[in-house]
Amino acid sequence: MAEQRSGGGAAADHGGRAAPEHVLVVFPGYHRPWATWINQRLEAHGVRATLQRWDPPRETPLVDSLGDLLLARGTVLLVLDDWFFQLGPRPTGEWNEVLRGFVLERAERFAAVNLTNRTLLPATAVLEPVSLWGVGEEEAEARLLNRLGIEPRRQAGRRLTPGSLVRYPETPPEIWGEVPRRNPRFTGRDDLLTELQERLMDAERGKAACTLLGMSGIGKTQIAAEYAHRFSPDYDVVWWVSSDDRNVQRDRFGELAAVLRLPSGNEPGERIRAVREALRRGDPHARWLVVFDGWDDTDGAGVMLPQGPGHVLVTSRNRAWAEHTDILDVPGFDRAESTAYLMRRAPHITAPEADEVAAEFGDVPLPLVQAAAWLGESGMEVADYLRMVRDGRLSTVDERVGDGFPNASLTSWSILINRLRRAQPQAIDVLSLCASFAPGRIPLGIVRAYPQAELPEDLRWMTTDLPAWNRALDTLVNYSVLSRESRGPVAGVETGPHQESVHMHRLVHDIVARLTDGEHRAAHRKAVRALLAEADPGNPMDSRHWPRYAELLPHLEPSGALASRNPRVQTAVLNCLRYCFRSAEFRAGIRLAERIREHWSAFMDPVSAEMQELTTQECYILRAFGRFREAYELDLALRARLDEAAARDELGSLRSAVSIASDLRFLGQYQESERIQREAFDEARRLLGDNEFLTLVAGHNLGVMLRMLGRYKEAYEHDVASLARSENALGARHSHTLSVSNAVAQDLRLLGNYREALARQENNVRFHAQVLGPQHLNTLYARAQLALCRRREGGFQQDLGAAFESLLDQMQQVHGREHYITLSSINNYANYLREHGDLAHARDLIQEAEAGYRALVGPAHPVATGVFANSALVLQASGQRADALAILEGALAGLTSSLGPDHPWVLGCALNTTAARNFNGRVGDAAELSRETLRRARHVLGGEHPLTLSCQVALATDLRGLRENEEAGKLEEDALLTLTRTLGAQHPHTLSARQRNRPYWDFEANLG
Structure with a gap:
């Protein structure tokens, strides 16, 4: 019968023992979560508790170590399991002897809880341990309090809320993402783990990131896994990201978006951005831990590392992480x-x-x-x-x-x-096969997923004898040679045997490769090549297949796939390269293309279809990454080989011309690019017809080039025809059709048809997001064009600042700060900030954009010159008028030299130069340039174009300064009437002209 207790005074339990005023909770580091929970529950009931991690050195007699614990007042509570008695380690006999003697004589000072269902030492009975194994939190708390004779406080019946600091150890975090199984033999490292926790907990919000640094095999991964398990009650989300390969890393980190139920598509950059934003906000979970295991390349740190209220843990061999995170060196064992x-x-x-x-x-x-x-x-x-x-x-x-x-x-x-x-010879077969893959995550399940792949005779048992397969894997796991991994279901990706993977540490892989190398190695590598080809989904344009390509990519070179002469393997290799371009894994794609070229050049005809496709894809990636000159040189080399070939390859020459024209466009050689592109378009129509994809691409590229040349009306008419052909051949929702529709809207905006451009671009953005995902490169570009449409249309000024800032942030997340797409967003945002008075921020951004473009394409490139001209507008608005004039005069000369006097960019720069001359007292010079600029603008753009009307208002201002008021008044009145009729009476351009504000033109950086 339970004893009834009152609310006051000391309660009693076992043998009338009084409830302790203090409890020393003694635990092995392995059970810190339990000790922390016990500490919290005791203090919640008014009992002071102290935590004591305990791993007595073997050299100290056990009696002395236990005696030291009794120096604390109150009860010593031992947190027991079978592991506890291996601390030291000590012989079983020593423990039994001390329990039967020293502890028994002082039994009133000791108590214990038992966390295992395994058999403890017989003499442990003296501690009367109460079992907390396998029970719920409420029952565990009741048993703990009863064992210590503590009267429960009434308010203590309230359970812990999700925001509480300590979770019941048997309750896992809400999200637990592929953390390696806890190593039951994990040894020591308690001080290091404690220091790691303190560093993360004490760090400022957003800066709680630490790298475990050390050589291979030092135990970094084991420490990270133990930290995740040991401190799991501190987190609601624990997510493990294998980072040996950047593609696998990006896909694995992006999978957290689906688990968190974040709105995102299948494109890796989009999912990563969504995850980082959710972690930064701490919504839906603020207590999170993300572990990046084996991350040696720091290039993507700025794009991948999350910030926010949670913690980041990296394991690496690269000391360069000191620039991004705190560093904790991992030494060998003590x-x-x-x-x-x-x-x-x-x-x-x-x-x-x-x-x-x-x-x-x-x-x-x-x-x-x-x-x-x-x-x-x-x-x-x-x-x-x-x-x-x-x-x-x-x-x-x-x-x-x-x-x-x-x-x-x-x-x-x-x-x-x-x-x-x-x-276990079959385990050696598995090891030898693994040695033909790359280290890290190995998709070993493809062996059984694709039994049709031809395996050598010594490996055929793997597809027919499942028990032997499992025994071999179990043996290797038991010997710590491999660890099992499994990829959970991912939205849009089929599940099956190919999801089964193992992980082999790079050091283990190196050793195993040396020790198992023999007569079967060549056959095993051939088998892996065949498996990789079978596992190729065959459509790298479909983002649902990108996780599979990310797993296959690291194993191409170790398996010898890059040197294979098998056409099917070569197709898989090229598909992996296409995946790199489509998924924006440009760095990986460049490295892969270089290695393919190195291997294929040894045995393949340099003008074969495969080598031509390799060049095409490599140039796509190089241009997308901003390495325009390298793409151009590569294309020229192929073109020279095609010209030297005995037989003319019309289709190859056509593809080469289309690619070279694109190179020249990015390099700023607009006239030559337009000439080659027009010839290529005509040749494509003759050779292939109007509706073949290469013809459609050539036609679209010609429209881009016409726009870059400032021939906006011609570009618009051409793009409208291209759009009709693309819709007819590919459909309205094909990605190519979307790009052409985007071009039509851009033409309309540049022609001054702002409302029509805005209406079309709003639809374009919606379709881009639906088809490609909101963070796809083309979608981000479409959104940038939408922001410019809204700015020019004039009715969205209050919301535009946040839109430009958000777009820039997302560009940076996906492509980095120095990518030419991001530089364009920096330039456009700077223009907006300057126009709205934030000159300091605008100056910083425009200087960054200018430096970025100079580094990317050189200072003489028209785009770099145009951005340089924008910097003069910031100086002018800041009162530095002389410096602004000097810059604008130089920019005008540079643009005129490269583009000719009638290009709209030159006319816009001339408009700004007239203002600078006027502001510096050179009114006559300003009027002379204004009159010439207006004449050219009317000829090139027409009398109703907004830039032409700006030139007309500017000339009126200059004439008024020369006291030629009659002509000035007529020009001004005519400009106001036309602006009111074309843009509306309340449009910012109209209002500005009515208030006699000097008009300006800002450059929209675009490399095409």
Whole structure:
């Protein structure tokens, strides 16, 4: 019968014990979540508690270590499981002796909770441990309080809310993303884990990011996984991102968007942006941890690293992470940690023997794990084992592994491989096959997913004997050679055997590749190539297949696929390259294209269809990445080979001409680009007809070039015809059709038809988002054009600032700050800020855009010159009129030289130069230039174009300054009437002219 307790005074339980005023909670670091929860519950009931992590050194007698705990007042509560009694480690007999003697004599000072259903040491009964294993939070709390004789407070019945600091350890975080299984043999590292937690917890909001830095095999991944498990109650989201390969990393991080139920499409950049924004806001979860495991390349850090209220943990070998995160160096084990681990895995060895083995392997965790596994499984005496290691009798390779590992580690692996070869030869088959993939995540499931792939005779059992397959994998996992991974279902991606993967550490991969290399290696690599070809979805334009391509991509070169002469493998290789372009993985695409070219050049005709397609895709990627000159040189080299070929390749020459024209356009050679593009378009129509895709592409490119030349009316008429052909051949929602429709709207805006352009562009953006996703490159470009339409139309001024800023942020997230698309957004936002009075911010942005374009295309490029002219407008608005005039005069001369005097860009720059001359007292010079500019604008753009009318208002201002008021009045009146009729009485241009504000023109940077 339960004892009834009053609310005051000390309560009693076991033997009438009084409730303690203080409890010392003693726990192994492994069970910190439990200790933290116990501490919180005790303090909630008015009992002061202190946490004491406990791992007594082996050299200190156990009686002394336990006696030290009794120096604290109150009750010592031991948090027990079978692991607790391996701390030290110590012989079982020592523990039983101390429990039966020292602890029994002081039983009133000790209590315990039991967190396991495994059998504890018999003498543990003296502690009367209460079991918390497998029970709910409310029952666990009741048992804990009852064991300590603590009277529950009434308000303590309230359960923890989602925002509480400590979650019940048996309650996992709401989102738990592919964190490796907890290693039950994880050893030591308590101080390092505690320091890691303190650094993350103490960091400023948005800066809680730490990199675990160390060589391969030092245990970085194990520490990160243990941190995720040990401190999981502190988080609502824990997401693990394997980062050995950038493509896999981006797709894995982007998968969090679906789990968080964020509105996003399938394009990686779009999902990443959505995830980073949600993490930054802390919505829907503020307590999050993202672990990037094996991230050695810091190039994408600015685009990928999340910020916000949560924490980021990176594991890497690259010290350059110090520029992005806090750094925590991961050393080898302490010697005590090494020996403790060895003695736990191999209980038959003594402390001095464990010390000798640890010294042999330099306290590096990975080889120690293998040594411990061997010694524990085989029962071999340490002297015999070390003799085999030191004399290298079983080693097949004598050279160093690298990363600072001693030679002995390779020999240790040799022992393990030879043992597996005798006891489980099928495990060696799996290992040898894995060695033909790249390290990191290996999509090993494709072996069973595509049984039609031709496997060599020694591997055919893998597709027919599932039990043997599972046994082989289990063996390798048990020996810490592989770890299992599985990809959960992803929206829009089919699930199946190809989702099954394993992970092989790069050091393990290197060693295994050396030790299993033999007569079957060539056959195994051929098998992997065949599997990769079978796994190719066949359509890299479909974003639903991008996660699959991201998994296949790292394994192309290790398998020998890049050097394959098999047409099907070559097709898969080219599809992976196309995936890099379509998914905006430009860096990976450039590296892949270079390696393909290096291999194919050794045996393939330089003008073969495959080499031509390689050049086409490589140039696509180079141009998209902003490396225009390299694309041009590559195209010229191919064109020279085509010209030298014995037989004329009309189609190849046509493709080459289309690509060269695009190169020239980006390089600013507009007249030559237009000539080649027009010839290519005519040739495509003759050779292929109007509706073939290459003809449609050539036609669209010609329209772009006409627009860049300032021939807006001709571009519009051409683009309208191109749009009709594209809609007829491809459909209204094809991505190419959307691009042409976007061009038509741009033509309309540049012609001054702002309302019509806006209406069309609003539809364009909606269709782009539906078809390609809101963060696709083409969608972002369409949104940028929409913002310009709204600015020119005049009715959206209050909302435009936020729109320009948001668009710039998203451009940066997807493409980086120095990409030419982002530079265009920086320029356009700077123009808006200058117009609305934020001169300091505008100056910073325009200087950034100018420097970016100068670095990208050179200072003489028309676009770079145009942005330079924009900087003069900021100076002029700031009162630096002389400096502004000097810049504008130089820009006008440069643009006139490269584009000719009648180009709209030249006319706009001339308009600004007239204002600068006027402001600097050179009114006569201003009027002379204004009159000439107006004459040319009427000829090129017509009398009703907004730029022409701006030139007319400017001339009236200059004439008024010369006291030629009659002509000035007529010009001004005519301009106001035309502006009112074409744009409306309330349009900003009309209002500005009526108020006699000097008009200006700002340059919209666009490389085409």
